[in-house]
Amino acid sequence: MPPAPLPSERRTVTVLFSDLQGFTSLSEGSDPEEVRELIEALFTRLRAAIEAQGGTVDKFIGDAVMAVFGGEQAHEDDALRAVRAGLVMQSEIASFNQEKSLSLELRIGINSGEVVYGAIAGEKATVMGDAVNVAQRLEAACRPGGILISAAVERATRGSVRTTRLDEITLKGRQERVQPYEATGLLVTDRRYRRAGAEARPMIGRERELSRLRALFEARKPAFVLIEGEAGIGKSRLIWEFHQYLTGVEDGVSWNLGHCREMGPLPMDPWAEMLRKRARRTWP
Numbered sequence: 639m640p641p642a643p644l645p646s647e648r649r650t651v652t653v654l655f656s657d658l659q660g661f662t663s664l665s666e667g668s669d670p671e672e673v674r675e676l677i678e679a680l681f682t683r684l685r686a687a688i689e690a691q692g693g694t695v696d697k698f699i700g701d702a703v704m705a706v707f708g709g710e711q712a713h714e715d716d717a718l719r720a721v722r723a724g725l726v727m728q729s730e731i732a733s734f735n736q737e738k739s740l741s742l743e744l745r746i747g748i749n750s751g752e753v754v755y756g757a758i759a760g761e762k763a764t765v766m767g768d769a770v771n772v773a774q775r776l777e778a779a780c781r782p783g784g785i786l787i788s789a790a791v792e793r794a795t796r797g798s799v800r801t802t803r804l805d806e807i808t809l810k811g812r813q814e815r816v817q818p819y820e821a822t823g824l825l826v827t828d829r830r831y832r833r834a835g836a837e838a839r840p841m842i843g844r845e846r847e848l849s850r851l852r853a854l855f856e857a858r859k860p861a862f863v864l865i866e867g868e869a870g871i872g873k874s875r876l877i878w879e880f881h882q883y884l885t886g887v888e889d890g891v892s893w894n895l896g897h898c899r900e901m902g903p904l905p906m907d908p909w910a911e912m913l914r915k916r917a918r919r920t921w922p
Contacts, residue, residue, distance in 0.1 A: 651708040651765055652720040652750040652791065653773040654693065656684070656727060658701040659743040659782045677701070680734050680742070687726040691719040696764055704774075706765050709755055714873070717794035720748050721821050724785045731783075747776030748821075749788040775809035776818060785821040792819045800825050844876050851880045 658680075664673060684703055685695050693707040705723065708716035724746045731744050751769025772788060780786040792801055800823040806815040847865075854861045865873050896908025 646754050648752055649708065649712070649755045649765075650750065650752050651706050651712075651755070651769070652716045652748060652794075653696075653753075653765065653770050654688070654703075654705040654707070654720045654724060654746065654748050655774045655777040656703045656705075656724070656744050656746045657777055659745060660741055661701040664740065664742070676738065676740075680731075683730045683734065684727050687730055688723045690726070691723040692716075693719060693723055702777075704770075709763065709765055712868075714868075715794075717748075717750050717791045718798050720750075721785070721787065721791065721795055721799050722824065724748060724821065725824065728783065728785065743782035745777050745780040745782055746785040747773045747778070747780055747787075748785065748791050749773035749776060750790040750794060751788075771811065772809065772816065775812070776816075779807055779809065779818065780820075786818045787821050789817045789819070795821075798825055799823070844872055844879070847876055848879055848883075851876075852883060855884070 658677075661677070664676070681698065681703065688695055688703075688705045691707070692711070692713055693705045694710055696704045696706045696709070698704075705720070707713070707720045707723075713719060727746065728744055731742055734740065735742055749769050749772040751767065751772070753765040753767035753769050755763060755765050776786040776788060786804075787795075787799075787801070792799075795801075799821050801819040801821050804818050804820060806817050808815050851863065854863065865876065867873055896911040
């Protein structure tokens with residue numbers, strides 16, 4: 639018997655749309671099998687870039703790719719993962735062009751929002767909703783070689799992604815104008831943790847955890863603390879509140895922050911990141 643279809647449910651995801659420019663001219667006058675081999679090799683690299691960041695290729699549509707971050711499994715940094723994947727995809731295109739003496743380009747659009755996730759007519763699970771349409775329209779409005787992200791993605795990645803604010807645009811099929819941003823790179827910074835409390839309301843429900851952190855510090859003994867939990871429960875906010883407490887200590891505290899990335903290659907990633915930051919501050 640075929641497996642039972644996945645029940646449809648509402649989820650907040652990040653959708654990445656990419657469209658390959660130059661494919662039509664490449665196909666014209668070329669052997670179909672050679673073109674297929676080239677596209678197969680390229681799309682294999684693009685898929686790897688997406689999956690390396692925890693995303694899923696939802697579908698290939700001709701020379702376009704639709705990927706979803708947070709569909710099968712939600713992460714608190716799905717928007718950042720999507721932007722990272724987009725940047726790697728652009729890098730892969732550049733390398734592929736150099737290797738094959740081609741001039742292909744990608745347009746990428748990324749948007750976050752609520753969708754319905756589930757199977758249709760017995761096919762594999764997919765996402766449906768306005769958030770998908772906006773991602774596709776952003777891709778269509780993007781310059782070749784660029785990455786356009788929505789305001790929702792910009793808010794979720796602020797302090798981690800270098801962006802340029804562009805003029806508002808009208809997307810096809812939508813009455814309201816949309817504020818796009820162009821993502822141009824990643825930032826190595828802790829600002830997203832400070833941002834977690836910069837405009838936040840009073841913290842509720844984490845007093846016990848904050849008290850434990852304070853008690854460990856006041857004991858003046860070495861301690862290792864692991865903060866983990868589902869996406870969106872307030873881990874970054876808790877760190878920000880503890881940082882605020884440390885900055886108020888009279889005798890001063892040396893503060894270093896390292897990220898334990900879920901997709902990281904090494905369990906020592908946080909320590910390596912802290913050492914890199916200290917080296918940049920100390921060494922020429």
